[in-house]
Amino acid sequence: MPEEIVELNITNEYFNTEENQEQIFKLYDSIIENAKKLEVWSDSIKKIIITDNFIEEVKEQSQKWNFTSNISKEKEYAVVSKILFNHKLDAPEYYIYFNFQSFYEEQFLHWEIALGQILNIYSNKIIPNSIRKKHIENYPSSLTEHIEFASVEWCKAVHSRIILQKIFSEPTFPMNQNSFLITFKRKLKRSLYEYNSDKYENSKRLDTFWYEYYDSIKTLFLRLVEKETTEESLKLKDEESCYELVNNVIIEINNLTANLIESKEFDVTNLKKAVVTFSEHFEVFLENETDRNFRIRLTKNPKDYFIDEIVETEPRMVCFMDILGFSELINRYDSDITSTVLQDIQESFELAKTQLLEKNPSGNDDVVKHLRYQTFSDNICISIPYFDNENDFLSNFNLLATYIRGFQNVMMSKGIFMRGGISTGSYYADDNIIFSKGLVNAYYLESKKAIYPRVIIDDSIINKLFSYKTERLRYFGLDKTIIFDWENCAFLNPFGLIQSSISQFESVANELKSEIDDEDDEFTKAISTFATSMTDMTIGLMKSLADNDDKVLEPIKSEIVKNIYYYQSNSNVASKYIWLNEFIKWLEKDDSAKMKFETMSERLKNNEE
Incomplete structure (x- = not known):
């Protein structure tokens, strides 16, 4: 029963009223019932938790399942929901957390966001089991593996968006795509400053830089493919110097998703080339790849990045x-x-x-x-x-x-x-x-x-x-x-x-x-x-x-x-x-x-x- 899945953890007495409880249970029971009618519900979803202690509860459950989960705090994209997975393909369990504080924000669209998270779990069906198993059990080493791992999230987001668009013709609260690119540039500049410090030894400096850069690329394209918009003022600006390179990556993500839906063919060769070319634009060269590693070559001084191009400290x-x-x-x-x-x-x-x-x-x-x-x-x-x-x-x-x-x-x-x-x-x-x-x-x-x-x-x-x-x-x-x-x-x-x-x-x-x-x-x-x-x-x-x-x-x-x-x-x-x-x-x-x-x-x- 839906009411057995939904869990309400509100510690603030002012908000923890019977009326609020009843409204929330009724809302999510309705969402679950409709997800089942649309045939996008997964029985592996064991809990939907609405909490006013969002960050701590996510952290606590992550530790119980022996992994670390980060909460993004990027500009214009405050996380109001988080999916946790027990990382067991033979007995999968998913918990979906919602931040109760967001319920009182005008931009929080319960139906769209909740259904989007349910669809994200449902979209695992398009990913080959061999890739999912590798994604769960290993940390990527080669550049191909890094792109494969990122593609799992990218393709699931595209698949979820395709289904959502059949239900909601246009996202009720579209995001400004330019803000995602600006955030990427800001993070890149900060990562380069960090790389240029004496804080770490050379090998660790490069590892730290790559981890941050890879995470930035993964997040940038995840936001862009999950938040498409027809509103011209919110689309990526044509005059942006990397406009075509960004679109090339998005095209390859869409192509890969289409191949997965049609034939479960998971070949990231073209997508990897598009990502490498995108990175070269920022003078981050990814080259000399082997089955186990690849070379990262930086040719630019951090202080020369984005001069008068982005508003950033x-x-x-x-x-x-x-x-x-x-x-x-x-x-x-x-x-x-x-x-x-x-x-x-x-x-x-x-x-x-x-x-x-x-x-x-x-x-x-x-x-x-x-x-x-x-x-x-x-x-x-x-x-x-x-x-x-x-x-x-x-x-x-x-x-x-x-x-x-x-x-x-x-x-x-x-x-x-x-x-x-x-x-x-x-x-x-x-x-x-x-x-x-x-x-x-x-x-x-x-x-x-x-x-x-x-x-x-x-x-x-x-x-x-x-x-x-x-x-x-x-x-x-x-x-x-x-x-x-x-x-x-x-x-x-x-x-x-x-x-x-x-x-x-x-x-x-x-x-x-x-x-x-x-x-x-x-x-x-x-x-x-x-x-x-x-x-x-x-x-x-x-x-x-x-x-x-x-x-x-x-x-x-x-x-x-x-x-x-x-x-x-x-x-x-x-x-x-x-x-x-x-x-x-x-x-x-x-x-x-x-x-x-x-x-x-x-x-x-x-x-x-």
Whole structure:
């Protein structure tokens, strides 16, 4: 009897009323009776469970049947139902779970969704038993097997849709196909960032990437074939660069389903070719297949994927900076006809942008291409991609720090002082908005922790830096770029940029000289010697310019003293400039300095001892 199959588990007393129970039992009894009349019911369906503890009950039953079941949480496709199977072909049992919370959502179409799940189980009849047995007992190894396993779900979805379309001419709540493709791209970019991290060893990194990529492809085409629509606005856009490739895969899935219905012929050769070609579009190459494995070749850097193509965050290091005393600067400008503060700010922003970005002192066009620089009111946001591997992390943090220090220098030389914070987190920006957890984190550091005219660094970044070898930090010049105060707060040293560059070049030179000593090949040794000679010449030239550090510092010191006198009646504001003055005294090894600081180099040395 239907009422023996339907089980209601509602713990919330407000909803667990006799009236609700009666309505739900009546609804599902009707669905089951009609499924039987349509001859799509399977007696292997043992339970239909409506629960307000959906995720936990699915998890618990999965564990009883000794397998793991995941609940998808993709955008525009919240899972309201889940089928569990005991994985026994000789004694099959299916449980269908429905999330009771969805009963009160306007989009929850009880009949269509419930019948769709019943049809999914019924559609097992078109899959050959040999394939079903392999699907249950083995994990795929070759590319062909992976496509076969995905095809089981794809073809069942097509078969279910064909029957549903005879009952419902058009899905009552069609989905936007473009949203499925966008989700696929977002997942691919995140998977590539994960692959590019040092979190796993090489073999595990590739395994993890493939698992996520395969799951993304399987989900993408499952959603597309089960949710066809005649509504033009919801169809995949013609201008989409992979439009034809997506349709080719769908055509092959439909062809395979037709063959299964007519003759149970299960040949995925053409479908596999379509999937491989689709993947090549995203520069994920699936090749050199054997009976046991295949090769995955990636040719593109994660940060080069989908630039300005999808609206999506990416992990970044983010610096938020704010002009100190901005309201006071405005008041001073409005009340003093001779004030040039507005011009000074405008010129400072333009000079900083030109010197730091457009002239690109790093010479690294690839990095500058991905560095973001935005201003709004009295705020500046500078960010760069965050990669969780040693070389990219140190290189990108060093470049970000160099830009920030240079920006501070330019602004201070005009008498404009700033404070800020550097943190990490998700980040998206266009001409209109910034949407970023990283920016929120950096803003918190600036507004709550920085206090003085300095740019402080999140503890998570400092801890990561300390996890690397001292030689690597010295190589990038970070050991002298980062300063710690008496409260263990880390911040960037905005002064001595040329000296920092000299230190970094000297590290490179020392490394080159070390390689020369170990080199046996005479030609390679000659090339290395020439490179070392050029590096030495560059260091010599930079040392001749090192006096410029002091020349830049003098007018800044003068502006600091002016502010100390100007704000002498406001101790809270004056203390910020007194702090900066004391910091400069400490840098200059002035015995009158009352505050003590410590370079990262000194901190590293103390830790080693």
